[in-house]
Amino acid sequence: xTTPRLxxxxxxxxxxxxxxxxxxxxxxxxxxxEPTPEESDxxxxxxxxxxxxxxxxxxxxxxxxxxxxxxxxxxPAGRMLWAPNNSYRDWPVRExxxxxxxxxxxxxxxxxxxxxxxxxxxxxxxNMVLVTVGTGIGGGLVMDGKIYRGPTGLGAExxxxxxxxxxxxxxxxxxxxxxxxxxxxxxxxxxxxxxxxDPDGLIARLGxxxxxxxxxxxxxxxxxxxxxxxxxxxxxxxxxxVGIASLANIFEVDxxxxxxxxxxxxxxxxxxxxxxxxxxxYAPTARGVPPVVPATFGxxxxxxGAALLALDNA
Amino acid sequence: xTTPRLxxxxxxxxxxxxxxxxxxxxxxxxxxxEPTPEESDxxxxxxxxxxxxxxxxxxxxxxxxxxxxxxxxxxPAGRMLWAPNNSYRDWPVRExxxxxxxxxxxxxxxxxxxxxxxxxxxxxxxNMVLVTVGTGIGGGLVMDGKIYRGPTGLGAExxxxxxxxxxxxxxxxxxxxxxxxxxxxxxxxxxxxxxxxDPDGLIARLGxxxxxxxxxxxxxxxxxxxxxxxxxxxxxxxxxxVGIASLANIFEVDxxxxxxxxxxxxxxxxxxxxxxxxxxxYAPTARGVPPVVPATFGxxxxxxGAALLALDNA
Numbered sequence: 099x100t101t102p103r104l105x106x107x108x109x110x111x112x113x114x115x116x117x118x119x120x121x122x123x124x125x126x127x128x129x130x131x132e133p134t135p136e137e138s139d140x141x142x143x144x145x146x147x148x149x150x151x152x153x154x155x156x157x158x159x160x161x162x163x164x165x166x167x168x169x170x171x172x173x174p175a176g177r178m179l180w181a182p183n184n185s186y187r188d189w190p191v192r193e194x195x196x197x198x199x200x201x202x203x204x205x206x207x208x209x210x211x212x213x214x215x216x217x218x219x220x221x222x223x224x225n226m227v228l229v230t231v232g233t234g235i236g237g238g239l240v241m242d243g244k245i246y247r248g249p250t251g252l253g254a255e256x257x258x259x260x261x262x263x264x265x266x267x268x269x270x271x272x273x274x275x276x277x278x279x280x281x282x283x284x285x286x287x288x289x290x291x292x293x294x295x296d297p298d299g300l301i302a303r304l305g306x307x308x309x310x311x312x313x314x315x316x317x318x319x320x321x322x323x324x325x326x327x328x329x330x331x332x333x334x335x336x337x338x339x340v341g342i343a344s345l346a347n348i349f350e351v352d353x354x355x356x357x358x359x360x361x362x363x364x365x366x367x368x369x370x371x372x373x374x375x376x377x378x379x380y381a382p383t384a385r386g387v388p389p390v391v392p393a394t395f396g397x398x399x400x401x402x403g404a405a406l407l408a409l410d411n412a
Numbered sequence: 413x414t415t416p417r418l419x420x421x422x423x424x425x426x427x428x429x430x431x432x433x434x435x436x437x438x439x440x441x442x443x444x445x446e447p448t449p450e451e452s453d454x455x456x457x458x459x460x461x462x463x464x465x466x467x468x469x470x471x472x473x474x475x476x477x478x479x480x481x482x483x484x485x486x487x488p489a490g491r492m493l494w495a496p497n498n499s500y501r502d503w504p505v506r507e508x509x510x511x512x513x514x515x516x517x518x519x520x521x522x523x524x525x526x527x528x529x530x531x532x533x534x535x536x537x538x539n540m541v542l543v544t545v546g547t548g549i550g551g552g553l554v555m556d557g558k559i560y561r562g563p564t565g566l567g568a569e570x571x572x573x574x575x576x577x578x579x580x581x582x583x584x585x586x587x588x589x590x591x592x593x594x595x596x597x598x599x600x601x602x603x604x605x606x607x608x609x610d611p612d613g614l615i616a617r618l619g620x621x622x623x624x625x626x627x628x629x630x631x632x633x634x635x636x637x638x639x640x641x642x643x644x645x646x647x648x649x650x651x652x653x654v655g656i657a658s659l660a661n662i663f664e665v666d667x668x669x670x671x672x673x674x675x676x677x678x679x680x681x682x683x684x685x686x687x688x689x690x691x692x693x694y695a696p697t698a699r700g701v702p703p704v705v706p707a708t709f710g711x712x713x714x715x716x717g718a719a720l721l722a723l724d725n726a
Contacts, residue, residue: 180698248664258694259658350562380572384494
């Protein structure tokens, strides 16, 4: 029996950086998490990555490193070009990490690697749209079992389809993007508006206790039965459903898989998303309506997929 | 020297049915056009198709027939499942035409075949989105030189991405689709609203002369220098640009090609579409902005592409 090869998988989001040692079957052997540094530029993020890599390598022999990062990654060069919610720009991630670690490094968009993990290890959906709902909205497309990136990695920016050109400003600078309506950032914005509208309401009070109003404040308020907080999730889920419907009208898919941190709120988000995706489905009797399902690996898909992709290339 | 093989190409739109005899190089040898019958059901359209085929075959020896039809076509079965702007439903087009003509018949979505013609004979764009603006909005996707249809032909319904969930009702029954905002049908709706708002305006007066207000009325009013009519085209073009931006954010393409009958209005439609597509482009400095260009074959791409596809299969 041969020992399975191990890889480090790193997933750089807008809020946290997740790292793990993963084997070829996608099993997580060890894991770590660090907050994304406030500055979120190439230098500060590199420092965190190298520290995580060092700690993970101290425990396990790994043959390669995979990185999934929120933003536009030039493929296969592994250069981070730009990101809406992090400050890194024109950052040669792959080159820098290979130089320091002396290991082969593969870098891709975070939602692309999450889609890889879901497609390979989750439910068998050879044609799938993955929407990750976290700080931003990430998108992964699986067509006929393969990740669609576009010729140089600039494709599948699903979080930036426009759901209303007169909508709220997005982290990317545009107005009315899917991400501006249905991400964790959108939930925080809506929650702050709700707290300002009703300073005596539960969201405002919990926010005052916590020091600030965030998406977590809304979740806590929901758990305490607050109707305003429930309505915010319904609104977020409705916009998620509109975006999902648009994507399901473009692609013929077996399922729309929802991942990212916010999917851990379960049906609170998914039930309204599902209802709205059905409402806006094109020609549902002729085309059917693909199921909207939670990701098998929830928020863990990114680090697992990053490691799998690296092992494919190693 | 061998004589090139000939095919009949037919393009069934919401307003007209175009037919031609086309050779393997895409050269149109003969052409015909008929209005789409008012009922637009399978029976009435079949009658027109068979009459056109008969007339075209009387002049030329053809080896195969290709049909591009507005609506959702099951691939490769050639069954028209449903269409937003025509009444045909569950129509076994391929089977019916093969039975009567004794020729092999290939049936696909009209925008898919138009995209094939553009990709093969137009500017060399191996990765391309084609948006056809006619009665409805059709979409064709070319990725790495190949047409994307989805596993059974249900994909690439680009006219039904949602540009605003609270927008006007679409022919498909939904609200705020790309097609509800930027098609010939949308122009007619806007023109009728404008005529009702200003019964003494040029659009209303020309409409009264012609018997009804249509998109053509607006074009005529523009040619007479009418500012209201110009503003309608600017609005239509703006929505076209929003839809194009969404699609260009999803796909990494060399160009967005605009075809269909309305592209014959040229810069009137394309200039505002181009400006808006640039305005809503995601991360333009990192990703670039693909050019928005008129289709090489204008409204003729459908019949040419249908014939080429049939010759590929024959």
